[in-house]
Amino acid sequence: MWSTIGELGEFGLIARVTARFPGTDDVILGPGDDAAIVTAPDQRVVATTDLLVETRHFRREWSSAEDVGRKAAAQNIADIAAMGARPTALLVGFAAPGGLPVAWAEEFAEGMRAECAFAGAAVVGGDTVGADAITVSVTALGDLEGRPAVRRNGARPGDVVAVTGPLGLSSAGFALLQAGVRGPEGARAESAAAGIGDSWQRCLSEHRRPRPPYAEGPAAARLGARAMLDVSDGLVRDLGHIARAGGTAIDVRTAALVPDPALSEAVALLEALGSGGRGAVQHILFGGEDHALAAVFSPETDLPEHWRVVGSVAAPGEDGPRVTVDGAPAEPQGWEHFR
Amino acid sequence: MWSTIGELGEFGLIARVTARFPGTDDVILGPGDDAAIVTAPDQRVVATTDLLVETRHFRREWSSAEDVGRKAAAQNIADIAAMGARPTALLVGFAAPGGLPVAWAEEFAEGMRAECAFAGAAVVGGDTVGADAITVSVTALGDLEGRPAVRRNGARPGDVVAVTGPLGLSSAGFALLQAGVRGPEGARAESAAAGIGDSWQRCLSEHRRPRPPYAEGPAAARLGARAMLDVSDGLVRDLGHIARAGGTAIDVRTAALVPDPALSEAVALLEALGSGGRGAVQHILFGGEDHALAAVFSPETDLPEHWRVVGSVAAPGEDGPRVTVDGAPAEPQGWEHFR
Numbered sequence: 314m315w316s317t318i319g320e321l322g323e324f325g326l327i328a329r330v331t332a333r334f335p336g337t338d339d340v341i342l343g344p345g346d347d348a349a350i351v352t353a354p355d356q357r358v359v360a361t362t363d364l365l366v367e368t369r370h371f372r373r374e375w376s377s378a379e380d381v382g383r384k385a386a387a388q389n390i391a392d393i394a395a396m397g398a399r400p401t402a403l404l405v406g407f408a409a410p411g412g413l414p415v416a417w418a419e420e421f422a423e424g425m426r427a428e429c430a431f432a433g434a435a436v437v438g439g440d441t442v443g444a445d446a447i448t449v450s451v452t453a454l455g456d457l458e459g460r461p462a463v464r465r466n467g468a469r470p471g472d473v474v475a476v477t478g479p480l481g482l483s484s485a486g487f488a489l490l491q492a493g494v495r496g497p498e499g500a501r502a503e504s505a506a507a508g509i510g511d512s513w514q515r516c517l518s519e520h521r522r523p524r525p526p527y528a529e530g531p532a533a534a535r536l537g538a539r540a541m542l543d544v545s546d547g548l549v550r551d552l553g554h555i556a557r558a559g560g561t562a563i564d565v566r567t568a569a570l571v572p573d574p575a576l577s578e579a580v581a582l583l584e585a586l587g588s589g590g591r592g593a594v595q596h597i598l599f600g601g602e603d604h605a606l607a608a609v610f611s612p613e614t615d616l617p618e619h620w621r622v623v624g625s626v627a628a629p630g631e632d633g634p635r636v637t638v639d640g641a642p643a644e645p646q647g648w649e650h651f652r
Numbered sequence: 653m654w655s656t657i658g659e660l661g662e663f664g665l666i667a668r669v670t671a672r673f674p675g676t677d678d679v680i681l682g683p684g685d686d687a688a689i690v691t692a693p694d695q696r697v698v699a700t701t702d703l704l705v706e707t708r709h710f711r712r713e714w715s716s717a718e719d720v721g722r723k724a725a726a727q728n729i730a731d732i733a734a735m736g737a738r739p740t741a742l743l744v745g746f747a748a749p750g751g752l753p754v755a756w757a758e759e760f761a762e763g764m765r766a767e768c769a770f771a772g773a774a775v776v777g778g779d780t781v782g783a784d785a786i787t788v789s790v791t792a793l794g795d796l797e798g799r800p801a802v803r804r805n806g807a808r809p810g811d812v813v814a815v816t817g818p819l820g821l822s823s824a825g826f827a828l829l830q831a832g833v834r835g836p837e838g839a840r841a842e843s844a845a846a847g848i849g850d851s852w853q854r855c856l857s858e859h860r861r862p863r864p865p866y867a868e869g870p871a872a873a874r875l876g877a878r879a880m881l882d883v884s885d886g887l888v889r890d891l892g893h894i895a896r897a898g899g900t901a902i903d904v905r906t907a908a909l910v911p912d913p914a915l916s917e918a919v920a921l922l923e924a925l926g927s928g929g930r931g932a933v934q935h936i937l938f939g940g941e942d943h944a945l946a947a948v949f950s951p952e953t954d955l956p957e958h959w960r961v962v963g964s965v966a967a968p969g970e971d972g973p974r975v976t977v978d979g980a981p982a983e984p985q986g987w988e989h990f991r
Contacts (some may be wrong), residue, residue, distance in 0.1 A: 341696055345897075346803050347734040348700035348794070353692030357680055360776065361687035362746035362791055366783040395686040406703035406745075406789045437699065444705040450745045450789030452701055457686070464685050541685050556683075639760050 318418050319325040319344070319411025319525040325416070333438040335427075337582055339401040339456070342437075349437035351402040351454055354559055359462065361392040367447040378417040380521040382424020385595035389453035390432045391525035391543040397463035397534025398455035400432045400527065405439040407448035413447065420460040421449075421510050431525045434463045466558035467539035474555075474563055474624035476607045478526040479519055480548060481572060481593060484600020485579035486520025489513070492588035500582055501568050507585035515575035525604035529619070533608045536616070541608040547599040549636050549643045551607060552624070559609075564637045566626040567604075598638060637646040657924040658750025662780055665754070669761040672683075673768075673775040678740040678795070683775075688776035690741040690793055698794035698801065704844035715831050717756040719860040720788070723765020726862050729771045730882040730943040733869025736802035737794035739773040744790055747783035751842035760788075765782040771866045799873050805897035807948040813894075813902055813963035814955055815946045816872075817865040818858055819887060820911065821933060823939020824918035825859025828852070831927035839921055846924035854914035864943035868958070872947045875955070880947040886938040888948060888975050888982045890984050891963070895973040903976045904963040909936045937977060 315321040321329070331344040341350035351358075365371060371381045393400040394481035405425060409418065425436055435454070466624070469476075494500045497514055504511065505572060525543060533541055540555045548565065556563045572580075580593045591599070607625055610616060629635070636643055654660040660668070670683040680689035690697075702724070704710060710720045721876045727740060732739040744764060749756065764775055773792070807813075827881060833839045836853055843850065872880055879894045887904065897900045911919075913933035919935070930938070949955060950964060968974070975982055 342801065343802070346801075348737070348792075350699045350735075350796070350801055351697050351699060353695050353697045356695055358692045358793065359687045360689050360690060360741070360743055362743040362745050362777060362792060363779045364747050364783075364787070364789055366780045366781055366787070369782055392686040402699070404699055404701040404791055406701050408703050408705055408787060438701060440702045442703045442705055443708055443788065444703075444785065446784060448703070448705070448747065448783065448787050450701065450703055450791075452743055452789075452791040454697065454699060455688075455881070457689070462681065462685075463690055501949070523851040526925070557926055569818070610770050618855040640979075643892065 315481040316414060317411060318409060318413050318415055321415050326418060326441055329419060333426050337433065337435045338632045340437055344438050349404065351437055353456060355457055357457055359393055359396050359398040359457060360452060361389055362450065362452040363389050365449045375495065376521045378420035379424035379431050382421040383428040383522045384430035385451050386387055386425050386447050387523050388527055388545065388604055389451040390434060390527055393453045393455035394525060394530025395541050395543040395606055396455065397460055397530050397541065398457045399531055399539065400434040400453055400455045402435055402437045402454045403429055404452040405436055405440060406442045408444035408448040410445055411443055447461045450477045458531065463534050463538045463541040465540050465542055465555050468555050468559040468561045468626045469539065469560060470628040471612055471624055472539060472609045472626040473604050473611055473612050473622045474552065474607065474626060475620040475622045476605050477529045478605030479483035479573060479603050480544065480605050481576045481596030481600045482516045482519035483602040484596040485576050488583055488588065489517055489579060490520065492583060492586050500586065504582050505583050507581060509578050509581050512575040514584050516579040519603065523602060523604045526606055529606055533606065536610065536614055538608040538610055541606060544603055544605045544607050545602045548607065549598050549638065552636045555609060556636050560629060560634050562627045562629045562635055562637065563624055564627065564640060567594050567639055569621065570594050572597065598643065606639035655750050655753060655756055656750060656792055657748060661754050662756050665757060668758060672761050672765050672892045676774045679774050679776055683777050688743065690776055694796055694798045696796055698732055698737040698796060699791060700728055701789065701791040702728050704788045708734065714834065715860045716761035718763035718793055720874050721760040722861045724766040724788050724790050725764050725767035726864055727884065727943055728862035729773060729866060731863060732792045732794035733866045734880050734882040734945055735794065736799055736869050736873025736877065736880065737796045738870055739771045739792055739794045739866065741774055741776040741793045742768055742790055744775055744778040745788065746778060746780045747787040750782055755853040763921045769961060774967065789962040802873050802877045804879050804894050806967045807894055807898040807900045808878065809900060809965055809967045810951055811878060811948045811965040812951050812961045813891065813946065813948055813965060814959040814961045815944050816868045816944050816959045817910060817944030820935030820939045820940040821855045821858035822862055823935040824915050825855035827922055827927065828856055828918060829859065831922060833927050839925065842924050846920060848917050848920050850937055851914040851919050852918035855918040858942065862941060862943045865945055868945055872945065875949065875953055877949055878945040880945060883942055883944045883946050885940045887946065888937050888977065891975045894948060895975050899968060899973050901968045901974055902963055903966065903979060906933050906978050908960065908962040909933050911936065937982065938991050
């Protein structure tokens, strides 16, 4: 009997893992051949890829294997949704040391499967190789259903900036993990002493398993969104992409950034733990990885309730395209790799 | 001034590298947005992904950055061709330590660009992250041009097995590198003393930059190929996939496996260096990474000259689907990850 993927071997692992992945109407050919075949009904395919590296993007002591699988899938599917497309398929590369427990690989695959099922997509192919650190590559494909893609460059002066999905929770969850709080038992005494409820726990789960509002991507496209992206590096930094791509100035109004109660509680708990720093609004402005959607609409758009207008688009001033917060320059504090 | 990718930073690197990647008629939207958009004229897209890890799949002291880029692109594009499809686009994930020279990353990107240009495809997107070891993910997309895909499962008793492209050269090149021969100067005296010409050097270049016969994939599909794959793990092992997928027995005739002169010279040089082991035919049967194409055709097919018939398909015997060599069982000696 084997317990590590090294004992099970590459082909044994592939056989066990691919058995988990059901097809959908979009899957013409799934795993097992030189390549997969996926439908592309409108004669275009949307495609995006990400790499996740252990200790840089996730830690096994902070996230379960299923969390890592769900998050890796989610961040790529969110990129498809942010184009206004419907996700159809994922391809997954999995590099890991031979000593990795088979159970970890299987739970990771289960996370992939579950997130794909939630988004209506399917895992159609992949690759497994040996490596010293767990490294995951995910490529997501999508279908624009005959619509134009919603790119980053369509914002015009007078437009409104709106968001849907949680903001700041993942960032606060990361701060809690850094402060040593990994679950309810990690801060029970402190939160009771500070009179804080337990909704802060949602920040941990949002960090481990973000829940991007996938269906809102195509819905925003149908509403006529002029620009859209998913908030992966922080609202200010990501809106900066829209400002520069369209040659506009974007102002975010902090009064419109109503923190989720879970975020407010997490900030209070972090203060009580002596690990305070960012306020709730700062987590919203500068925290990443929630994979909420931010989009620009014409001011006449009748936005559904779950889109919150948080800012406005203007012609650029002397400083050129940029993002301000309540009219003042905002320093991006996002993450940059290699540095 | 920067000299490492850590000094240049993620966004600086992305800007420098993506500037190299020209579009093609298939590229609707290239790098720079949440996702790329690629044509899928026949309403299907073929997709495959691979991961390459430094020291496991390549060594910086054995291969140039451009070699690594070309080979990473080639092995994925070959998978697209092996379905009978025309390659359209690549997405590339690039993980590397901050201390990596910018020049290495740029030359890697140039290798990607050059191989894509050779195959008629384009790099349309990617991701760059920090990691301790260079790790590259490549996803290739392709277009079936209205044809059925050529899968692995269509072989029938009476069919012929044919190959096109070099076989065994990459494996012999790997053996030369392992023996310390990295270029002409590495074995000048020995090859002269043994009366060997210099064509063995091609084995080094085929190992570093395999040249899969991309156009032969769609051409084989038009000829009516019933099964096809690219030879990445060795002819015997890869034909085993076709045998099992189609429930047939495949026999390879060694008399039909005429070694390329470069392979024969490399084997002679390895003997002269005291590093002999595999003969030329063994390199052909069990050596991988050439990414030649192996296909099964009806015996009536009028095959062009560059397809060499090397075996035949029969109904399986008592031992079930398998590959034999000159009628005798052949032990696969391919590479398996994690073990």
